[in-house]
Amino acid sequence: MNALLSVSDKTGILDFARGLHQLGIGLISTGGTAKLLAEAGLPVTEVAEVTGFPEMLDGRVKTLHPMVHGGLLARRDLPEHMAALQQHGIGTIDLLVVNLYPFEATVAKAGCTLEDAIENIDIGGPAMVRSAAKNWKDVGVLTDAAQYGPALEELRAAGKLSDATRFQLAVAAFNRISNYDAAISDYLSALQADGSRSLFGGQANGRFVKLQDLRYGENPHQQAAFYRDLHPAPGSLVTARQLQGKELSYNNIADADAAWECVKSFDAPACVIVKHANPCGVALGAGPLEAYTKAFQTDPTSAFGGIIAFNRPLDGAAAQAVSKQFVEVLMAPGFAPEALEVFKAKANVRLLQIDLPPGGATDWDNGRNLMDIKRVGSGLLIQTADNREMTVGELKVVTKKQPTPAELQDLLFAWKVAKYVKSNAIVFCKGGMTIGVGAGQMSRIDSARIAGIKAGNAGLSLQGTVVASDAFFPFRDGLDVVAEAGATCVAQPGGSMRDAEVIAAADERGIAMVFTGVRHFRH
Numbered sequence: 001m002n003a004l005l006s007v008s009d010k011t012g013i014l015d016f017a018r019g020l021h022q023l024g025i026g027l028i029s030t031g032g033t034a035k036l037l038a039e040a041g042l043p044v045t046e047v048a049e050v051t052g053f054p055e056m057l058d059g060r061v062k063t064l065h066p067m068v069h070g071g072l073l074a075r076r077d078l079p080e081h082m083a084a085l086q087q088h089g090i091g092t093i094d095l096l097v098v099n100l101y102p103f104e105a106t107v108a109k110a111g112c113t114l115e116d117a118i119e120n121i122d123i124g125g126p127a128m129v130r131s132a133a134k135n136w137k138d139v140g141v142l143t144d145a146a147q148y149g150p151a152l153e154e155l156r157a158a159g160k161l162s163d164a165t166r167f168q169l170a171v172a173a174f175n176r177i178s179n180y181d182a183a184i185s186d187y188l189s190a191l192q193a194d195g196s197r198s199l200f201g202g203q204a205n206g207r208f209v210k211l212q213d214l215r216y217g218e219n220p221h222q223q224a225a226f227y228r229d230l231h232p233a234p235g236s237l238v239t240a241r242q243l244q245g246k247e248l249s250y251n252n253i254a255d256a257d258a259a260w261e262c263v264k265s266f267d268a269p270a271c272v273i274v275k276h277a278n279p280c281g282v283a284l285g286a287g288p289l290e291a292y293t294k295a296f297q298t299d300p301t302s303a304f305g306g307i308i309a310f311n312r313p314l315d316g317a318a319a320q321a322v323s324k325q326f327v328e329v330l331m332a333p334g335f336a337p338e339a340l341e342v343f344k345a346k347a348n349v350r351l352l353q354i355d356l357p358p359g360g361a362t363d364w365d366n367g368r369n370l371m372d373i374k375r376v377g378s379g380l381l382i383q384t385a386d387n388r389e390m391t392v393g394e395l396k397v398v399t400k401k402q403p404t405p406a407e408l409q410d411l412l413f414a415w416k417v418a419k420y421v422k423s424n425a426i427v428f429c430k431g432g433m434t435i436g437v438g439a440g441q442m443s444r445i446d447s448a449r450i451a452g453i454k455a456g457n458a459g460l461s462l463q464g465t466v467v468a469s470d471a472f473f474p475f476r477d478g479l480d481v482v483a484e485a486g487a488t489c490v491a492q493p494g495g496s497m498r499d500a501e502v503i504a505a506a507d508e509r510g511i512a513m514v515f516t517g518v519r520h521f522r523h
Contacts, residue, residue, distance in 0.1 A: 001024070001025045001026065001094045001095070002025065002026040002027075002028060002071070002091060002092060002093050002094055002095070003020050003025050003026065003027055003028065003093070003094065003095035003096070003097060004028040004029065004047070004068070004071075004072075004093045004095070004096050004097070004098075004128070005017060005027060005028070005029045005030075005033050005037070005097040005098075006029060006030040006031075006033055006047070006063065006097070006098050006124075006125065006128070007033050007097060007098060007099045008099055008100060008101050008102055008122075008125075009099050009102070009145065010032075010033070010036060011145045012145040012148050013033065013036070013097070013145070013148075014036060014037070014040055015148075016097070016148040016152060017037050017040075017042055017044075018040075018042065019152045019155075019156075020095070020152070020155075021042055021043070023155055023156065023159075025094075025095065025155075026045070027042060027043065027044045027045065028044070028045045028046075028047060028050060028093065029044050029045070029046065029047065030046070030047045030055070030062055030063060031055065031062070034046045034047075047062055047063055047068065048062070050067050050068065050091070051063075051065040051067045051068065052067070053065060060123065061124070062124060063124040063125075063127070063128055064123070064124050064127060066088070066090065067088075067090055068093070068128065069127070069128070069131050070084070070085060070088065070090040071085070071090050071091055071092050071093035072093050072096060072128060072131040072132045072135060072139055073131050073134065073135050074090070074092060074135070074138075075135065075137075075138060076092070076138045077137075077138075092138075093132075093139065094138070094139055094140070095139065095140045095141075095142070095161075096128055096129065096132040096139060096140070096141045096142070097141075097142045097148075098125045098128055098129050098141070098142075098143060099125075099143055099144065099145070100122040100125045100126065100129075100143075100176070100180055101120045101121065101122040101125065102120060103117065103120045103121055103122070103180065103183055103184060103187075104180075104183045106120040107120075107183070107187045114191065114195070117187060117188075121184060122180070126177050126180065126181075129141055129143060129173050129176070129177055130173075130174075130177060132170075132173070133169075133170035133171075133173040133174050133177075134170075136166045136167055136169070136170035137163065137166065139166070140161040140165070140166045140169055141166075141169050141170060141173045142169060143169075143172060143173045143176045144172070144176070147169065147172070150165075151165070151169075178207075179207050179230055182205035182206075182207050183205075183207075185201070185203050185205050186201050186203075186204075186205050187201075189201035189202035189203045190202070199384065200382060204380060204382060207229070207230040208227035208228060208229060208230065209227060209228055209229075209230060210225055210226070210227050211225075211226045211227060211228050211238065212225065212226050212248075213225045213226075214226055214247075214248070214249060214250050214253075215247065215249060216249075216250065217250045218250055218251060218254075222250075224250045226238075226248070226250075226253055233357075233368070233369075234355065234356075234357040235264065235354065235355070235356060235357040236354075236368075236369075237253070237256060237257045237260050237261075237352075237354065239354060239355065240256075240331070240352040240353065240354045241352070241353045241354075242350060242351065242352055243335065243340070243351040243352070243353055244340075244343065244344075244347065244349070244350070244351045245329075245347070245348055245349050245350030245351055246348050246350060248329070248350060252307070252328055252329050252350065254277060255274050255275070255276070255277055255306075255307040255328075255329070256274075256307050256309070256329050256331060256352065258274045258277050258278070258279070258307075258420060259272045259273070259274040259279070259307045259308065259309035259329075259331065260309050260331055260354065261368075261420065262274070262279055262282065262309070262417070262420040263282075263309040263310065263311045263331075264311055265389075265416055265419075265420075266284060266311060266416070268284045268285075268432075269284065269285055269286065269287050269288060269290075269291050269310075269311065269312045270282070270283065270284050270285075270291050270310070270311050270312075271283055271285070271288065271291035271292040271294075271295040271308065271309070271310050272295065272308070272309045272420075273295050273296065273298075273299075273302075273303045273306045273307070273308050274306055274307045274308075274309070275302045275303065275305070275306045275307070277422060278420075278421055278422050278437070278439040278440065279417060279420055279421055279434070279437060280298060280299040280302035280303060280306065280437060281294075281295035281296055281297070281298035281299050281302075281303055281433075281434055281437075282295055282298070282417045282433070282434045283295040283297075283298070283432060283433035283434065284413065284432035284433070285432070287312065287315070287318070288310050288312050288313075288314055288315060288317075288318035288332075289315070289317045289318040289321055291310070292308070292310070292318055292321055292322060293321060294431075294432070294433040295433065295434070296321075296325070297433070297458060297460065298433065298434045298435065298436070298437065298454075298455075298458060298460070299437065299454055299457075299458055300325075300458060301457065301458075302454075303325060304325065304326050305326050305327070305328055306327060306328065307327075307328055307329045307330075307331075308322060308327050308329070308330050308331070309330075309331040309332070310331065310332040310333075311332075311333065312332070312333065313332055313333055313334030313335065313336060314330070314332040314334070314335050314336065314339045315336045315338065315339060316336055316338025316339050316341075316342065318339070319335075319336075319338065319339035319342040319343065320342055323342050323343065323345075323346060327349055328349075328350065329349075329350045329352060330343070330349060330350065330351050330352070331351075331352045331353075331354060332352075332353065332354075333353065333354060333355060333356045334353060334355075335351060335353060368385060368387050369385045370384065370385055371383065371384060371385060372384070372385045372386070386419060386520060386522070388518055388520075389416075390412060390415055390416075390516055390518065391412075392408050392409075392412065394516065394517070395408065395411065395491070395514040395515075395516060396494075396514060396515045396516075396517065397512065397513070397514050398494070398499075398503050398506075398513050398514065398515050399503060399506045399507050399511070399512050399513040400507050401506075401507070401510060401511060401512040402512060403466075403489045403512040403514060404489075407466050407488065407489040407512065409432075410429050410430060410431070410432070410465075410466040410489075411466050411468065411489060411491045411514060413429055413432055414427045414428070414429035414434075414466055414467065414468035414491065415468045415491050415516060415520075417429065417434060417437075417468065418468040418469070418470045418520055419470070419520040419522065420522065421437060421439045421440075421470065421522065422439045422440035422522050422523070423440070423470055423471065423520075423521045423522050423523060424438075424439075424440070424441050424442070424443065424444040424446075424447045424469075424470065424471065425437075425438065425439055425440075425447060425468075425469070425470040425520070425522070426438040426444065426447040426448045426450075426451045426467060426468075426469055426470075426478075426482070427451070427467065427468045428451055428452075428455060428462050428465040428466070428467050428482070428485070428487065429465060429466055429467075429468070430464060430465040430466065435455050435460050435461075435462055435465050436451035436452055436453075436454050436455030436458075436460065436462060436465075436485075437451055437454065438450040438451030438452075438454070444469065444471070444473065444474065444478045445475075445477050445478045445481055448467075448478050448481040448482050448485075449481055451485075452481070452482075452485045455485075461486065462485040462486040462487060463486035464486065464488055465485075465486060465487050465488070466487060466488065466489040466490070466491070467482045467487045467489070467490045467491070468490075468491045468492075469490070469491070469492040469493075470493075470519065470520040470521060470522065471492070471493055471519050471520070471521060472492050472493050472494055472495050472496040472499070472502075472519075473492055473496060473498075473502045474496055474498065475498060475501070475502075476498070476501050476502050476504075476505040479502050479505045479506060479509075479513075480505060480509075483505075483506070483509040483511055487511060488511050488512065489511060489512040489513070489514075490506065490511060490512070490513045490514070491513075491514050491515075491516055492513070492514075492515065492516070493515065493516050493517060493518055493519045493520075494515030494516070494517060495517075495519075
């Protein structure tokens with residue numbers, strides 16, 4: 001039995017090679033890998049000795065040879081294949097261990113040149129991997145150091161890899177090649193004639209790994225599965241660990257993402273409650289309990305069966321409060337032992353722990369998507385994600401009345417919430433909490449009216465509130481509605497043909513208005 005080892009990343013390869021040698025498996029290797037094994041005292045045959053041909057062209061050509069690919073591709077169950085090997089003096093290769101040139105890591109470096117990228121495109125490695133994976137019934141192919149330990153254990157226990165293991169390894173190998181080629185395509189197709197790179201390449205190559213099959217999709221007659229990015233960012237929903245509860249549904253995951261993306265946009269302790277993809281309650285507090293209590297007050301009716309997210313670990317007191325309502329999914333960066341004990345009595349509640357990014361509680365950028373993708377008929381819409389933040393200094397006061405410092409802080413809070421509310425979005429806030437939320441209406445004035453209705457239903461007063469509108473007021477009527485409801489300050493992007501009319505209406509009613517210059521449509 002022979003193994004060919006040719007790895008760019010040497011992690012774990014020496015111990016694995018020692019294990020193979022102890023099992024009596026012959027070692028064949030290339031260049032740097034062969035040198036490493038030889039220096040460790042392991043008997044190793046260089047590929048050049050097998051092929052009878054030296055490595056050439058700075059290592060570009062070394063394994064592209066019938067002595068290698070014949071040994072990988074020959075079917076052991078076909079006498080004519082074995083006779084051909086014997087005729088040409090080709091030995092079988094029963095185990096291939098390859099990881100590829102680090103193309104992805106190279107192009108991710110600042111200052112990477114086209115020449116750097118090209119020189120890190122592996123040719124011989126993928127060719128060998130494809131040969132071995134195609135002949136999986138006779139050859140095992142390892143493309144990741146994480147596979148070394150389990151493979152070695154199986155070889156020690158059974159003397160060979162099972163059919164099931166070899167097939168799984170072959171699938172993993174083809175997936176690796178697919179991802180590698182997609183990375184090359186992504187990089188090269190984004191290059192412009194002047195050497196710059198476009199955000200949007202000439203071809204979009206999605207690379208996602210299935211996390212789980214789902215019971216059904218958005219509706220029971222639809223099938224669904226949940227996938228993650230090939231390299232998920234820390235602090236993102238796909239990195240969540242489910243601590244307890246029923247299996248997540250398609251709608252649970254979609255709503256959980258909406259809640260998590262919103263809550264992690266706040267630096268202060270925050271709670272977000274989402275129902276049907278829209279925040280129905282958002283609040284800041286000194287801690288999780290206060291934040292939850294305020295968020296729940298916004299719309300207790302819609303909060304029933306909602307998704308709740310915290311950007312701080314959940315303590316026992318907050319857990320006790322949350323446990324009094326029906327909740328589908330509860331997310332936090334951590335759960336105190338007392339909180340876990342509270343929810344033991346509610347075994348169906350799904351608890352998701354999402355670890356904070358390495359930078360800590362306020363470093364959420366690592367968990368953000370860089371691109372948003374939406375499926376349309378036989379196509380995709382791809383755009384940069386709406387990660388635009390706003391500071392007080394960027395707000396432009398356009399009315400005679402100036403916002404107070406407290407109003408400015410509430411405006412920033414309301415503006416941030418509005419970004420996560422489906423358009424048309426109108427959000428009333430006061431004291432770091434949402435008071436009324438109007439979402440997803442075809443008319444902005446209807447969203448404003450609905451926000452007022454929901455606040456009234458929750459027994460909340462809109463007097464002295466601030467309002468954020470995700471897009472400009474096309475007419476003064478929307479401004480009149482929020483002013484009559486009791487708002488004293490409004491934030492909107494501006495940019496309407498009737499801006500002057502809307503500003504005049506604000507001055508007429510004695511309320512302050514600021515322009516953000518930024519629109520936050522969310523469809």
